[in-house]
Amino acid sequence: MDKKHALIRRPSPRLADGLVTHIERSPVDVELAKRQWEDYVAALHDAGWQTHEVAPADDCPDAVFVEDTMVVYGDTAVIARPGADERKPETPAAEAAVRELGYRIARIEAPGTLDGGDVLKFGGTVWVGRGGRTNDEGIAQLAAHLEPLGARVVTVPLTKVLHLKSAVTALPDGTVVGYEPLVDDPGVWENFLAVPEESGAHVVLLDGETILMAADAPRTAELYRERGYRVIEVDISEYEKLEGCVTCLSVRLRGMPD
Numbered sequence: 192m193d194k195k196h197a198l199i200r201r202p203s204p205r206l207a208d209g210l211v212t213h214i215e216r217s218p219v220d221v222e223l224a225k226r227q228w229e230d231y232v233a234a235l236h237d238a239g240w241q242t243h244e245v246a247p248a249d250d251c252p253d254a255v256f257v258e259d260t261m262v263v264y265g266d267t268a269v270i271a272r273p274g275a276d277e278r279k280p281e282t283p284a285a286e287a288a289v290r291e292l293g294y295r296i297a298r299i300e301a302p303g304t305l306d307g308g309d310v311l312k313f314g315g316t317v318w319v320g321r322g323g324r325t326n327d328e329g330i331a332q333l334a335a336h337l338e339p340l341g342a343r344v345v346t347v348p349l350t351k352v353l354h355l356k357s358a359v360t361a362l363p364d365g366t367v368v369g370y371e372p373l374v375d376d377p378g379v380w381e382n383f384l385a386v387p388e389e390s391g392a393h394v395v396l397l398d399g400e401t402i403l404m405a406a407d408a409p410r411t412a413e414l415y416r417e418r419g420y421r422v423i424e425v426d427i428s429e430y431e432k433l434e435g436c437v438t439c440l441s442v443r444l445r446g447m448p449d
């Protein structure tokens with residue numbers, strides 16, 4: 192069976208200067224963060240994923256959150272135009288990495304802004320959070336790129352957290368999971384499931400039965416196990432201090448369950 196592929200980007204030595212918008216800044220232990228990143232990558236490898244490193248961007252504190260640089264749909268990679276100016280230099284090397292892997296490239300252009308973390312895909316539907324980082328023009332451009340490929344693009348309000356995937360992600364069966372106090376409108380999803388912990392709302396699908404999530408949501412992990420999933424937990428405390436979560440640290444490529 193073909194390996195599953197994911198992009199990753201190692202943390203910058205300036206990680207501790209990463210952006211913080213909705214939470215209080217607290218000191219980041221960069222050495223611990225590097226070890227946590229190695230463990231995250233090892234968890235992907237253990238689950239049968241092959242990783243491809245985007246060239247490091249040592250001057251960009253938030254570059255490790257590589258998910259934000261693009262939206263991949265089928266054989267197309269739509270290169271994001273980050274809503275935060277500090278993050279705009281992150282995209283050229285990310286684009287080079289997916290181009291090298293054979294993706295067709297499309298781009299969000301000014302005045303559009305869009306961060307990959309604002310985009311949740313499942314079964315042909317693409318929900319996009321319109322909030323701090325992604326604007327209407329960015330969403331319109333994404334729709335123009337993806338709708339001809341068969342996607343249905345739905346705009347979702349987002350005011351309480353940084354990115355849509357800070358609020359909700361989807362389980363392998365399509366259930367959308369979220370920590371309700373941080374979800375603007377849970378009614379957007381017919382199959383919404385409220386989880387008891389904030390970081391329990393963030394899952395990376397490793398295969399149809401296996402979920403990767405942060406280690407600080409044990410009650411939610413148990414809930415997922417009760418639903419029959421194998422749950423792998425990783426400690427990403429240093430990234431959470433920068434409003435990062437498990438999804439942000441990779442981009443899953445072709446053939447992945449979204």
Ligand SMILES: CN(C)C(=N)NCCC[C@H](N)C(=O)O
Nearest residue numbers: 210256308354356357433439
């Ligand atoms: C789903 N999420 C949360 C992401 N995809 N990205 C997190 C980026 C965090 C960074 N400090 C920033 O403020 O941009």
